[in-house]
Each structure stands twice: as C-alpha cells, then as structure tokens.
Amino acid sequence: MLPYKSLIQLKRDSSVALYIQLCNSFINLITNGSLQSSDVLPSTRLLSELTGLNRNTIKLAYEELISQGWAESVERKGIFVLSKLPVLPEKKKTNSDASVDSSAEAFSWINPFPEIQINENYQESVLTIDDGFPDVRLTPVDLLMREYRSISKKFYGKNFLKYGFPKGSENLRSALTRYLSNTRGLSVNPENLLITKGSQMGIYLAAQLLLTKSDNIAVGVSNYRSADEIFRYVGANLLRIPVDGYGMDIDFLEVMLKKKPVKAVYIIPHHHFPTTVTMSMERRLKLLKLAKEYRFAIIEDDYDFDFHYNAKPYIPLASIDHNRNVIYIGSITKTFAPALRTGFMIAQPEFVTAAASLRQLIDKQGDSLLEEAFSSLFDNGEMERHFRKSLKIYKSRRDLFCEILQSNFNDVIDFKIPEGGMAVWSVFDQSISLPKLSWDAGKKGLKIADGSFYNNEIFIPNGLRLGFASLNENEIEKSLELLRKII
Amino acid sequence: MLPYKSLIQLKRDSSVALYIQLCNSFINLITNGSLQSSDVLPSTRLLSELTGLNRNTIKLAYEELISQGWAESVERKGIFVLSKLPVLPEKKKTNSDASVDSSAEAFSWINPFPEIQINENYQESVLTIDDGFPDVRLTPVDLLMREYRSISKKFYGKNFLKYGFPKGSENLRSALTRYLSNTRGLSVNPENLLITKGSQMGIYLAAQLLLTKSDNIAVGVSNYRSADEIFRYVGANLLRIPVDGYGMDIDFLEVMLKKKPVKAVYIIPHHHFPTTVTMSMERRLKLLKLAKEYRFAIIEDDYDFDFHYNAKPYIPLASIDHNRNVIYIGSITKTFAPALRTGFMIAQPEFVTAAASLRQLIDKQGDSLLEEAFSSLFDNGEMERHFRKSLKIYKSRRDLFCEILQSNFNDVIDFKIPEGGMAVWSVFDQSISLPKLSWDAGKKGLKIADGSFYNNEIFIPNGLRLGFASLNENEIEKSLELLRKII
Numbered sequence: 005m006l007p008y009k010s011l012i013q014l015k016r017d018s019s020v021a022l023y024i025q026l027c028n029s030f031i032n033l034i035t036n037g038s039l040q041s042s043d044v045l046p047s048t049r050l051l052s053e054l055t056g057l058n059r060n061t062i063k064l065a066y067e068e069l070i071s072q073g074w075a076e077s078v079e080r081k082g083i084f085v086l087s088k089l090p091v092l093p094e095k096k097k098t099n100s101d102a103s104v105d106s107s108a109e110a111f112s113w114i115n116p117f118p119e120i121q122i123n124e125n126y127q128e129s130v131l132t133i134d135d136g137f138p139d140v141r142l143t144p145v146d147l148l149m150r151e152y153r154s155i156s157k158k159f160y161g162k163n164f165l166k167y168g169f170p171k172g173s174e175n176l177r178s179a180l181t182r183y184l185s186n187t188r189g190l191s192v193n194p195e196n197l198l199i200t201k202g203s204q205m206g207i208y209l210a211a212q213l214l215l216t217k218s219d220n221i222a223v224g225v226s227n228y229r230s231a232d233e234i235f236r237y238v239g240a241n242l243l244r245i246p247v248d249g250y251g252m253d254i255d256f257l258e259v260m261l262k263k264k265p266v267k268a269v270y271i272i273p274h275h276h277f278p279t280t281v282t283m284s285m286e287r288r289l290k291l292l293k294l295a296k297e298y299r300f301a302i303i304e305d306d307y308d309f310d311f312h313y314n315a316k317p318y319i320p321l322a323s324i325d326h327n328r329n330v331i332y333i334g335s336i337t338k339t340f341a342p343a344l345r346t347g348f349m350i351a352q353p354e355f356v357t358a359a360a361s362l363r364q365l366i367d368k369q370g371d372s373l374l375e376e377a378f379s380s381l382f383d384n385g386e387m388e389r390h391f392r393k394s395l396k397i398y399k400s401r402r403d404l405f406c407e408i409l410q411s412n413f414n415d416v417i418d419f420k421i422p423e424g425g426m427a428v429w430s431v432f433d434q435s436i437s438l439p440k441l442s443w444d445a446g447k448k449g450l451k452i453a454d455g456s457f458y459n460n461e462i463f464i465p466n467g468l469r470l471g472f473a474s475l476n477e478n479e480i481e482k483s484l485e486l487l488r489k490i491i
Numbered sequence: 492m493l494p495y496k497s498l499i500q501l502k503r504d505s506s507v508a509l510y511i512q513l514c515n516s517f518i519n520l521i522t523n524g525s526l527q528s529s530d531v532l533p534s535t536r537l538l539s540e541l542t543g544l545n546r547n548t549i550k551l552a553y554e555e556l557i558s559q560g561w562a563e564s565v566e567r568k569g570i571f572v573l574s575k576l577p578v579l580p581e582k583k584k585t586n587s588d589a590s591v592d593s594s595a596e597a598f599s600w601i602n603p604f605p606e607i608q609i610n611e612n613y614q615e616s617v618l619t620i621d622d623g624f625p626d627v628r629l630t631p632v633d634l635l636m637r638e639y640r641s642i643s644k645k646f647y648g649k650n651f652l653k654y655g656f657p658k659g660s661e662n663l664r665s666a667l668t669r670y671l672s673n674t675r676g677l678s679v680n681p682e683n684l685l686i687t688k689g690s691q692m693g694i695y696l697a698a699q700l701l702l703t704k705s706d707n708i709a710v711g712v713s714n715y716r717s718a719d720e721i722f723r724y725v726g727a728n729l730l731r732i733p734v735d736g737y738g739m740d741i742d743f744l745e746v747m748l749k750k751k752p753v754k755a756v757y758i759i760p761h762h763h764f765p766t767t768v769t770m771s772m773e774r775r776l777k778l779l780k781l782a783k784e785y786r787f788a789i790i791e792d793d794y795d796f797d798f799h800y801n802a803k804p805y806i807p808l809a810s811i812d813h814n815r816n817v818i819y820i821g822s823i824t825k826t827f828a829p830a831l832r833t834g835f836m837i838a839q840p841e842f843v844t845a846a847a848s849l850r851q852l853i854d855k856q857g858d859s860l861l862e863e864a865f866s867s868l869f870d871n872g873e874m875e876r877h878f879r880k881s882l883k884i885y886k887s888r889r890d891l892f893c894e895i896l897q898s899n900f901n902d903v904i905d906f907k908i909p910e911g912g913m914a915v916w917s918v919f920d921q922s923i924s925l926p927k928l929s930w931d932a933g934k935k936g937l938k939i940a941d942g943s944f945y946n947n948e949i950f951i952p953n954g955l956r957l958g959f960a961s962l963n964e965n966e967i968e969k970s971l972e973l974l975r976k977i978i
Contacts, residue, residue, distance in 0.1 A: 015673055028676040028806055035776070035811040072805070073772055110815045111755070111788040113701050115841065117848035140652040145643045152639060156632045165627040165828035186502055189515040201688075201854035208853045214600050234852050268598070285560060289522070301598040318559070319515055324522035328597045341652035343859040354602065361604035365721050366695045367688035371858055372830040 006038060008046060009054045022057065023064035030069055034085055045075060045083040116237060132451040133483050134471040136427030142394055143341045147386055151377035165372070170364040171356070172199025172348075173375035179382035180336070180348060188309060189323040190332070190350065198356050198363065199370055202345030203307045206333035207270075208234050209349065209359040210303050214331075215240040219267040222260065224252050225463050228277040231270055231305065232460065240267070244462055247276060251283030254290045261298050268301040273321060274309055275425040278458045278469050282423060288321050295329035307335040307347075310391050312424035313399045328352045336378065339391060346370070346378060398426060398473045401480060405472035408484045416491055426473035432466050436491065450486045493525060495533060496541045509544065513552035514559070521561055521572055532562060532570040603724060619938040620970050623914030623958040629881055630828045634873055638864035652859070657851040658843070659686025659835075660862035666869035667823070667835060675796060676810040677819070677837065685843050685850065686857055689832030690794045693820035695721050696836065696846040697755075697790050701818075702727040706754040709747065711739055712950045715764040718757055718792065719947065727754070731949055734763060738770030741777045748785050755788040760808060761796055762912040765945045765956050769910060775808050782816035794822040794834075797878050799911035800886045815839045823865065826878060833857070833865055885913060885960045888967060892959035895971045903978055913960035919953050923978060937973045 011033065014025045033039045046054070048062040066083050069075040075083050171177065177194040184190040200206045207230075215221060217239030223232065224247040235242060243260060246253045252271055260266070269291065273283035295302050304321050322332035328351075335347040349359055363369075381387040406421045406428060418431040432438060438455035445452050455468050475483060498520065501512045520526045533541070535549040553570050556562040564570050658664065664681040671677040687693045694717075702708060704726030710719065711734040722729060730747060733740045739758055747753070756778065760770035782789050791808050809819035818838040824831050836846055850856075868874040893908045893915060905918040919925060925942035932939050942955050962970060 025673070025676075028810070031806060031811065032676060035813070109786070110783070110839065111701075111786050113754075113788070113842070115845050116700070117845050137654075143652055145652070149636075149640055149643055153636055156636055165630055165632070165830050167624075167829050186512070189512075189519060204852070205854045213603070214598075230852070237849070237852055267600075296597070299596070299598050301600070319518060323515070324519065326522070342654050343652050343856070345854065345856075345858075352597065355600070358602050358604050362724070365691070365717070365724055366853060367692045368832065369830065371832075371861070374858070 005046065006033065008051060011038075012055050014055075014057070023061045023068060026057065026061065026065035027068040027072070030065070031072075031074060034074055039085050041085055042087045043085045044081075045069075045085065047082060130449055130451050131479060131483050131486070132474075133487070134427075134474055135453060135457070135469050136425060136471040137342055137474050138339050138394065138426060139397075139474040139476075140341055142390075142397065144386065144390055145341075147381065148344075148377055151380045152373060155373065155376050155380070168369045168372040168375070170360045170369050171195075171197070172370050173372060173379055175379035176346075176375040176382075179379045183382055183388075184334075184350075189319045191323070192350050193353075196350055196353050196356050198349045198360050199375060200333075200347045200349055200363070201367075201370060203305060203333050203335040203338070203347040204230060204345070205363070206347050206349040207231050207303065207305065209362055210268075210301075210331050210333065210351075211235055211238050211240070212362055213355065213358055214268050214301055214303075220264055222252075222257055222266050222269040224271070224276065225460075226276070226279055226458065226465065227270070227460065228272060228305070229457055229460070235270070244460075247279060247281065249281055251276060251281055251287055252291075254287045254294070257291070258294060261294060261300075266298065266300045268303055269295070270303045270305065271321075272305045272307070274306050274312075274317065275422065278427075278429055278465075278467065280420075280422040280425055280427065280429045280469075282318070285318055288318065289324075292321060292325055292327070292329065296327045300329070302330045304330050304332050306332065307338055308425050309334060310339055311395060311398065311426060313395070313402060314423045317424070322350060331355065336387075339394060340378075340387070344374060346374065401472045401475065401477070402428075404477055405470070405475075405480050405484070408480070409470075412484065412488050413491075427469035427471040430468050430470050432468070434466060436466070438466060438468065441490065444490050445487065448486055448490055450483055450490070452487070492533065493520065495538060498525075499542050501542075501544070510548045510551035510555060513544065513548065514555040517552070517556055518559075518561060526572050528572055529574045530572045531568075532556075532572065534569060617936055617938050618966060618970050618973070619961075620974070621914075621958040621961055622940060622944070622956050623912060624829055624961050625826050625881065625913060626884075626961040626963075627828055629877075629884065631873065631877055632828075634868065635831075635864055638867045639860060642860060642863050642867070655856045655859040655862070657847045657856050658682075658684070659857050660859060660866055662866035663833075663862040663869070666866045670869055670875075671821075671837075676806045678810070679837050680840075683837055683840050683843050685836045685847050686862060687820075687834045687836055687850070688854070688857060690792060690820050690822040690825070690834040691717060691832070692850070693834050693836040694718050694757075694790065694792065696849055697788075697818050697820065697838075698722055698725050698727070699849060700842065700845055701755050701788055701790075707751055709739075709744055709753050709756040711758070711763065712947075713763070713766055713945065713952065714757070714947065715759060715792070716944055716947070722757070731947075734766060734768065736768055738763060738768055738774055739778075741774045741781070744778070745781060748781060748787075753785065753787045755790055756782070757790045757792065758808075759792045759794070761793050761799075761804065762909065765914075765916055765954065767907075767909040767912055767914065767916045767956075769805070772805055775805065776811075779808060779812055779814070779816065783814045787816070789817045791817050791819050793819065794825055795912050796821060797826055798882060798885065798913065800882070800889060801910045804911070809837060818842065823874075826881065827865075827874070831861060833861065888959045888962065888964070889915075891964055892957070892962075892967050892971070895967070896957075899971065899975050900978075914956035914958040917955050917957050919955065921953060923953070925953060925955065928977065931977050932974065935973060935977055937970055937977070939974070 012029050014022055048059045051062050052059045070077060074086055076086050077083050176199055177197050180197060181192055181194050184192060211234045215235065215238045219240045220243050221235050221240045222243045222245050225244045226247050232242060243264065245257050251273060271283065273288060275282065291302065302321060306320050309317060320332060322330040331349065331351040333347065333349050337344050337346040349356060409417055409419055409428065416433045416436060419428050422428055442452055442454035453468055455466065458465060458467060472480060499516050501509055535546045538549050539546045557564060561573055562570050563573050663686055664684050667684060668679055668681050671679060698721045702722065702725045706727045707730050708722050708727045709730045709732050712731045713734050719729060732744050738760060758770065760775060762769065778789060789808060793807050796804060807819060809817040818836065820836050822834040824833040836843060896904060896906055896915065903920045903923060906915050909915055929939055929941035940955055942953065945952060945954060959967060
C-alpha cells in the first residue's frame with residue numbers, strides 16, 4: 005500500500021474544500037502511475053486512521069473520484085481505480101512530482117537566450133552607486149495616490165477598469181502632445197503618438213517592424229546594451245559606428261552606407277549611452293540628409309531629454325525631420341519612477357498604427373489607471389514641477405560628485421562633467437580591474453557594477469557610468485570615500 | 492518677408508521660457524527651408540511689433556540662436572542665418588509642417604498589419620451585450636486603493652518604485668503558487684512561474700519562443716482570434732482541428748500528426764473560446780500522451796478557470812503533465828478588472844527563464860505596485876472573497892439570461908447553458924444576418940458585436956458570445972427585450 009500518510013498533504017485553511025483536495029490528490033497518484041488500473045483504494049476507515057481526515061470527507065472524495073470517471077465502486081469489495089482508464093503513463097520510478105528529469109526535452113524549441121540573463125538583484129538596500137537612476141525618494145508618491153483615488157472615485161471612473169485604447173489613454177496622449185510641443189518643438193498629432201511601456205517597448209516595437217533576419221542596423225561602437233539585444237533578437241546585424249565627443253561619426257556612417265544596405269540607424273543623440281556625449285547639430289542634420297537619400301529609418305532614443313543642466317538642449321531630430329524618417333522614442337517616467345514605466349513613440353501615422361497593432365498582440369494595452377493619473381499630473385503642472393525640482397537637486401549632486409571625482413580620483417578616473425543625465429561616464433585606468441573592484445567593493449558594503457553591461461564584441465572601455473542622482477550629499481561623500489579606499 | 496505673425500505661435504503658460512520657444516521656432520524655419528543661408532532675420536523692433544513679444548525676449552532668442560550656431564550678427568547690418576550652414580534641405584514648397592506627403596516612403600518597411608486592426612471603441616456607456624467581460628462595478632476598487640496606499644507608505648515601500656524582477660514580484664509569485672496549488676492541484680515552484688501582463692502576453696511569449704516561420708501549430712477550427720493573430724504574426728501555419736461538444740477532436744489531431752510535423756497545440760480546455768465547451772478528461776489524457784510521443788508543446792490557455800458554476804472543474808492538463816509538455820497560461824485579473832492585466836505562465840524552468848528574458852527585452856518588467864497590491868489581496872483572502880462573491884452573482888445572471896433566451900429566442904437562437912465563464916455561445920438561425928443585427932441594434936441603443944471576431948478562414952458559425960456577467964438583472968431584461976424587438 006502506498007504511504008498515504010505522507011503522500012496526502014491537504015491545506016485546511018484553503019478556500020478549496022478538503023474533499024476536493026483529496027480527490028485531486030488521488031487523481032495525481034493515478035496519472036503519475038503510482039496507482040494503476042484496478043488498484044484498490046484504501047477503505048474510508050483506514051484512510052481516516054492514516055490521515056486524520058473525517059470519514060465523511062473521504063467518502064465525498066471517493067464519490068467525486070467516481071463521478072469524474074477515475075474510480076468505480078465494486079459491491080462488497082471496495083473502491084478501485086477504473087479498470088479501463090485511457091492512456092495512463094507507465095508507472096514512474098519515484099512518487100515525487102519534483103523529480104522529473106528536466107533535461108529530457110519534452111518538446112523541441114530553440115532557446116534564444118542560452119545564458120541566463122535575468123537581472124534579479126535590484127532590491128538591495130546596501131549603499132549603491134547605480135547606473136544613473138533617479139532618486140525614488142523624490143517621487144511624489146502621495147500625489148500619485150491622490151490622483152489614483154480621485155480617478156477611481158469618479159462615477160465614470162470605473163471605465164478605466166474596462167479595456168482601454170491600444171495607443172494609450174486619450175487624455176495622456178493629449179497632455180503629452182502639448183508637453184512635447186512646448187518643450188521640444190515636436191509638432192505631433194495625438195494620433196501619431198503611441199504610449200508604450202517605457203522606452204524599451206518603443207525600441208522593441210520599432211525593431212520588430214523594421215528589421216528582419218540579416219538586415220543591417222547601424223549603432224554606436226559603444227551602445228545601450230538592451231537595444232543591442234533587441235536588434236540581435238530580431239535577427240539583425242549590428243554595424244558598429246565610432247562615437248566620439250560629438251556623438252556618432254556620421255562621416256564614417258556615410259562611407260558604410262556606400263558599401264552596405266542599412267535599414268535603420270539607432271542613436272541616442274541627447275546623452276549617448278554610456279558615454280553621455282551630445283550629438284552635434286551638424287551631425288544631426290547630416291544624418292537626416294543621409295536618411296532621406298538612402299531611405300533608412302532613424303530610431304531616435306531620447307530617454308532623458310528632460311535632464312540637462314547647462315546649455316539649452318538641441319531640439320530633437322524628430323522636430324526638424326520633415327521627411328519623416330525619424331521614429332522618436334522617449335520616456336516620461338524614467339524620471340518619475342523607473343518601475344512605473346511610461347514612454348511613447350512618435351512616427352509616421354502608418355508606422356505608429358502598425359506599432360499599436362503589434363502592441364495589441366503583445367499585451368493588449370497599457371495600464372489605464374496609471375496613464376490617466378499621469379495625464380492629470382501633466383495637466384495640473386505637478387509633473388513639470390517635479391522635473392524642475394529634481395533637476396535642481398540633481399545638478400547640485402552632479403556638482404558635488406564631480407568635485408570629489410576631480411580632487412580624489414584624478415589619478416585613476418578620466419571623466420567629463422556631464423551636461424545632463426544622471427551619471428558620469430568614468431573611464432578607469434587600465435591598471436584597475438572593474439570586476440575585481442566590484443567584488444572588493446561588495447565586500448566592503450558598496451555596490452557598484454563590474455562594467456560588463458557597457459562592453460560588447462569590439463568595445464571594452466574599462467569604464468562605468470557612476471550614477472549621482474539617486475544619492476544624497478551624505479551618500480555621495482560616503483560612497484566615494486569607500487570607493488577611494490578600495491582602489 | 493515671411494509671415495512671422497502667423498508662423499510664430501508661442502505658449503505663454505508653458506514651462507519653457509518664451510525666448511527658447513522663439514529660438515526653436517526659428518530653427519524650425521531654417522531647417523524646413525523657409526529661411527535659407529544668409530537670409531536676414533527681422534529686427535527685434537519689427538518682430539516685436541508683429542508678434543507682440545517683448546524686444547528683450549527676441550534679443551535673448553537671437554543670442555541663443557547665435558550661440559547654437561544657426562545665425563550670426565553682422566555689425567550694423569543685422570542678424571543673418573549663418574552663411575555656412577551644413578546640409579540644409581532644399582526650400583520646401585509650402586511652409587506648413589503638416590503637409591508632408593506621407594505616402595512617399597521615407598524608409599522601407601513591410602507593414603505586417605495592412606488593414607488597421609486597432610479597436611478603439613471600448614469606452615462607450617450605451618447598453619452593451621459584450622463578449623463575456625466581468626462586471627467592473629463589482630471590482631473592489633477601494634480595497635485596491637487601500638493596498639496601494641499601504642504599500643506606498645511603508646518606508647521600504649519605495650523600493651517598488653525602482654526596478655523589479657522580470658519574472659514578477661516575488662510576493663505575488665509566492666501567493667499565486669499557493670493559490671494555484673490549492674485550487675488547481677498545480678504543484679509549482681515560484682521560479683517556474685512568470686507573471687505576465689495578462690494571458691495575452693503569455694501566449695505572445697510562448698509563440699515567440701516556440702514557433703518560427705512555417706512551423707505548424709494545431710488550433711481549433713473555432714478559436715480565440717487574438718491567439719490566431721499572434722501565431723500568424725510569428726509566421727506559423729494554423730492547422731485547424733475540429734471542435735465538438737467535448738472539445739478539440741484529438742483523434743483527428745492524431746491523424747494529422749502522422750502526416751505533418753506539429754510544433755505545438757493550442758487549447759482552451761476549460762471553456763473553449765468561443766464555444767464554451769469543456770474538453771473531456773479522456774481527450775486531455777490522450778493529448779498528453781500524443782505530446783509525449785510526438786514531442787510537441789501544449790499551450791494550455793486557462794484564462795477563466797475560476798468561473799465554473801456547476802460541476803467541479805477538471806484539473807488542468809498542467810497538473811497531470813508529468814512529462815512537462817504543457818505551457819500553462821492563466822489570467823488572474825480578467826475576473827478582477829480587465830484593464831489591470833495580470834496573468835502568468837508556468838512551464839519547464841528553462842522555458843520560463845527564456846520567456847522572462849524575452850519579457851525583459853520587451854518591457855523590462857511588470858507593474859510592481861500592482862503586483863504587490865494583488866499579492867496582498869491574495870494573502871489576506873480578499874481576492875478569493877471577490878471571486879466567490881462574483882461567482883454567485885454571475886451564476887444567477889447566467890440563469891436569468893438563459894431563461895429568457897430559452898423562452899423568448901427559442902426560434903432563432905441555438906445555445907447550451909454554459910457550465911462556466913461569462914458568456915453564452917449563441918448560434919443564430921441562418922436567416923439572421925449578424926452584421927445587420929448589430930447595425931440595427933446600434934441604431935436602437937443596444938451595442939452588440941457583429942460576429943466577425945469569431946469567424947475565420949474556414950469557420951463562419953453565424954454565432955455570438957452573449958455576455959451576461961457584466962449586466963445586472965435590469966440590464967439583462969432590457970437588453971434582451973430590445974434584442975427581441977430588433978430580430
């Protein structure tokens with residue numbers, strides 16, 4: 005007889021009746037081969053003794069098992085597993101569910117991510133110099149909650165709980181249209197704007213629509229790795245173009261264009277990732293001209309337009325792109341709270357509509373409640389107040405951080421004071437191994453990256469983006485002090 | 492001279508300084524060719540007269556234009572567009588931004604969605620018989636808001652605002668693991684569970700990983716159209732298998748398997764969409780055996796497991812799938828609020844990790860705040876209380892709805908009382924044209940579908956899913972009364 009006492013583990017506090025749980029346990033034993041056709045089931049009395057369950061419970065379970073077609077009652081003999089059960093698997097060697105040999109391939113598929121790439125280390129509270137994230141302590145969460153409550157209370161507010169628009173909340177699209185027109189000279193119709201789940205989704209949709217296997221896309225020698233990964237996933241080839249102090253070398257690109265067909269060019273003209281350089285106006289205009297001539301798309305990733313400290317920012321390529329080559333991708337809430345991801349894509353109407361159709365296939369729509377809340381925060385000016393307040397704070401943090409870098413790290417770190425964004429691109433002296441530095445720092449209570457995120461097949465800069473924005477003055481001093489000690 | 496008075500439209504209530512807006516306006520005029528190299532700009536006095544702007548504002552704008560490299564000041568002559576501007580486009584024929592000929596293809600791409608497929612008609616408040624949505628008036632929004640506030644107030648609660656886990660909130664994965672184990676006999680490790688943005692994303696991820704161009708996937712002759720669209724998008728061929736009162740005809744599938752290689756089979760065993768039939772246990776077991784023998788994956792879409800009125804539901808294939816062929820996809824919050832999309836995928840660990848990696852490429856992660864809130868609602872029992880309360884209400888609505896269908900529509904509608912779910916699959920007499928019915932109903936204030944969502948290349952059932960769940964008793968009587976009149 006099977007060791008029912010240990011095999012049958014029921015949860016008394018479950019919302020599912022005990023007799024159902026018991027019935028399911030038996031079904032499991034039958035289908036995994038522990039019980040075979042015509043095997044006898046223990047009497048209610050015996051099972052009750054073994055498990056402590058009420059005999060009536062067991063009786064109900066057996067009745068359920070019979071009515072579902074797994075067992076039969078033979079008069080004066082007992083309850084038996086059905087003699088004619090269809091297609092049961094052979095008896096397993098063990099009784100445990102967990103020991104299926106997962107290396108035996110049940111079905112064939114090709115894993116596009118053979119090395120596990122999931123980053124699951126975000127939630128640590130140790131002192132961290134991050135990659136350039138905003139300070140979530142500055143996020144006006146209370147304002148957001150107030151908007152949520154306000155929206156949900158309105159009578160028609162429950163509409164947001166039904167399905168929404170794949171292109172995104174109409175209110176948010178209107179608010180963004182106004183905001184982008186005011187701040188970036190982007191003249192856009194709400195119909196040409198798609199709200200995405202962060203700029204990441206914008207890049208993913210654009211890549212899916214533009215690129216197919218073996219297409220060429222031009223990207224920087226140094227580039228945003230997540231974008232590289234998306235382009236590779238859809239099968240495209242990355243053509244690496246050098247990036248210097250003025251951004252991507254467009255002359256080099258022009259030479260490349262004469263030799264290979266290029267479907268698209270991906271640029272981060274505002275603050276290149278990782279090097280934070282700004283693309284010169286001359287190169288922007290030349291790129292637009294080449295795009296028109298060679299008929300390629302420009303994916304303009306403008307994820308942190310709002311954070312510039314010194315000069316007025318150049319207006320985006322999208323604002324001066326009269327030939328409609330640019331697919332403009334931005335992020336509104338990277339600066340609000342990274343986890344509440346809201347971005348947008350602006351492009352030719354047909355392209356945006358196709359992107360919305362694809363988006364609909366992927367996850368149907370965005371988070372209506374969040375989109376409505378953000379729309380309110382734009383309309384009542386709170387969003388911009390938040391930007392301006394953060395900007396001030398981040399600027400002084402940048403200044404302090406760079407001051408300390410300059411005075412204490414002059415011998416080992418080469419850097420330029422960034423004109424915007426939330427991190428300093430810091431190239432370390434070759435004598436310093438970043439993986440070792442990261443390891444040593446970790447042991448001393450300071451979390452910093454090991455630099456691998458910025459490396460690729462041809463670019464190994466021995467550099468880090470050192471994020472200053474999410475640290476207050478005290479933390480800046482403390483973390484850099486620790487870092488100096490470790491070096 | 493250009494008509495500056497109408498060309499220059501600034502927003503005084505913008506957060507962007509007027510002089511910056513003015514500078515940007517000029518840049519636009521230069522780059523679209525309205526102003527050419529060496530053109531003279533109007534004097535500050537003249538422009539002030541034309542636009543009403545303060546002369547100082549204009550002066551600042553010109554200084555900015557010069558410092559950004561667009562213009563130069565020639566002593567005693569005025570301000571001129573730079574004579575040596577790089578690569579400007581030729582002068583456009585018109586001055587308007589909006590009249591770019593969008594049919595001229597700026598870059599080449601293939602639109603996978605040539606017929607626009609965006610559904611933007613959800614937010615209407617007219618009396619509607621929907622496709623089978625829950626009643627959002629029953630959603631305990633206050634409870635959700637309370638959780639949101641509680642989470643955001645906790646000191647460490649701000650962690651949810653930073654990046655989260657691609658597989659989803661750990662707390663929600665644990666809560667779901669317990670819930671699924673209790674209610675469906677699914678024994679799952681939180682590591683094999685991926686939280687997705689609705690079941691739609693689960694299907695999308697599975698399709699992307701399993702299928703490539705020209706692969707075969709077996710689906711029902713009648714099927715959930717959104718799934719069909721995803722499979723087609725990734726390039727797979729749909730092999731149609733008949734569906735009868737016991738679900739997909741697995742004998743037919745077996746014959747097909749001998750003739751063609753099949754990568755995957757997509758089933759909705761609980762309540763088939765659209766026909767609401769339940770797949771028999773015999774066929775479920777046979778399908779598992781075939782999957783093991785022919786090595787294909789089974790995508791089990793179990794989107795509305797929780798809503799069954801009569802019999803105890805069969806446990807999912809995933810619970811008795813000891814060979815790990817099943818990719819189990821579910822939706823937790825379809826029953827809570829359709830717009831707050833939270834679903835999950837359970838499969839072999841390697842497959843789930845690959846799905847999470849792909850998910851990370853698409854939109855990085857889910858909505859941490861929402862996931863934490865749902866996790867609380869599971870842990871404190873509120874979620875299950877909501878399910879049980881809704882179930883009771885939906886059951887009595889089903890009974891009333893079917894009663895009226897039986898007594899008043901016997902001559903024109905063929906239907907079976909559904910054992911679960913939120914709609915009645917109703918096949919209309921061939922004499923009734925559903926598009927016409929939908930049109931006529933619309934004119935009389937009743938919104939119903941035209942049936943096209945359920946049709947495909949070989950299946951034109953002249954049927955509708957009539958959703959009873961989202962209508963209260965009054966609305967049920969009223970809508971069916973209207974419908975009877977229209978027929």
